[in-house]
Amino acid sequence: MQTHYVLPLVDISKLQSSARSDRLEVAAALDKACKDTGFLYLTGEQFNFEYAQDLIQMAKAYFKQDLEVKMQRYIGLSENHSGYVPIGEEQFSGQSYDLKEAFDVNYDYQGAKSDCPLLGPTLWPDNAQFKCIVSQYYQHLRGISQQIFRSFALALGVNEDFFDAKITDAPSQLRLIHYPYNPEIKDAAGIGAHTDYECFTLLLPTAPGLQVLNKQGEWLDIPLIENTLVMNIGDMMEILSNGKYLATKHRVKKVGEERYSFPLFCACNYDTVIEPIVETDVPRYSALIGGEHLFNQTAQTFQYLKQRIASGELVLKNAVPLSSFGLDEKAEQMA
DSSP states (O other): OOOOOSSOEEEOGGGGOSOHHHHHHHHHHHHHHHHHTSEEEEEOTTOOHHHHHHHHHHHHHHHTSOHHHHGGGBGGGOSSSOEEEOTTSBOSBTTBOOSOEEEEEOOBOOSSOOSOTTOBOOOOOSOHHHHHHHHHHHHHHHHHHHHHHHHHHHHTTSOTTTTGGGSSSOOOEEEEEEEOOOTTOOSBOOSOOBOOSSSEEEEEESSSOEEEEOTTSOEEEOOOOTTOEEEEEOHHHHHHTTTSSOOOOEEEOBOSSOEEEEEEEEOOOTTOEEOOOSOOSSOOSOOEEHHHHHHHHHHTTBHHHHHHHHHTSOOOSSOOOTTOSSSOHHHHHTO
């Protein structure tokens, strides 16, 4: 049995325990892993990987459809940034992009708020089984993410319920990502190196290809471990922890084989003020509005939103450049 891993492996089973000492044990392990690397493997009794297998099979069937059918639910037609993302729609820098397509599922908000561009009903395909299976996985993992938010509260020295009221209607997004087979591609560095914008990400990968930038400026290949998820810190948790945890840049290698990937980006409610909660002498980060930051970063990478900015239809408020968090560019250039 493999005992040494590229990333720390944290078992979160005891987050379900009624004993605070058990939950503190997990929080300590989570804290160490996030301080050391910002990327880790998660395992736990609460994960139902049958839901994951159902999700994978449904994604395979969905992406086999003709482009014309998938474009009927193009993400630019949605109210909450959900729907089909064609190849080339998402670009992190310049005109370069990874060869991938996706279907994005946002929180299916049915409330009264109308002034938050990431809140609204999800643009589902006309397929009841798709909605059922994808929603099942989304809700399952969202429930586990609530346990992890509580663990972060313990790790950061605030009340365990600190995040509870801040994640009731969070625009946490699940992406179904498909990397099509391309025999002309040989193993090469991925284009879209980035940090995630939210608090943390829970990733279900199905094949190798993920690379992480470590503190020495080296890109590390992250192998698959059966029945685990990969977790990483995002921009908002970097701020909340006052830099104790760094958002970690990552990318996907270009390889010829067909692959699927399923990240859930775990955020706080749209209007949550994101600011350092760790008691230190000097806060290292200015406060920002969580949903505003999330939308601003998204608008700098998706073509349909870039076009609205260029036309003047959309004006971003308090936007910061992409890659404003995590390791600086000097470290990345060393890779």
